[in-house]
Amino acid sequence: MRVMGLRLDTELTLTDKLAYVPVDAVTMEQARAQALKERPDLKAQQEREANARLAASATKMERLPTVAAFGDYGAIGPGFDNALPTRTYGISLRVPVFDGGRRDARRAESASQYRSEKVRTVI
Numbered sequence: 001m002r003v004m005g006l007r008l009d010t011e012l013t014l015t016d017k018l019a020y021v022p023v024d025a026v027t028m029e030q031a032r033a034q035a036l037k038e039r040p041d042l043k044a045q046q047e048r049e050a051n052a053r054l055a056a057s058a059t060k061m062e063r064l065p066t067v068a069a070f071g072d073y074g075a076i077g078p079g080f081d082n083a084l085p086t087r088t089y090g091i092s093l094r095v096p097v098f099d100g101g102r103r104d105a106r107r108a109e110s111a112s113q114y115r116s117e118k119v120r121t122v123i
Helices: 028-038 040-063 102-121
Strands: 066-076 084-094
Touching (some): 040 102
């Protein structure tokens, strides 16, 4: 009564009767599957594992050469009538040769983080 803010000497009349309502029977496998599907902490851990896997994959790919293309078109000069067109374009190729072992250290660290997250995810 105190929770509802009523006085303790207030008369209380119940209008409904308490009745038994049977619940559908659930097997142990169904209950486990539902519990695993609805756990927010497990979903968050699976996300962390996926992010660590992507980071490990990205550090492996740092060894690959990269190609980039760029371009620019514009105009130079006074006014719109006398403007001369300008163009700049090109291709860039980057080939990683030597970085003093820094890339290997990052790759080992990200692989270790992925293994750590994978172990935490095991149910």
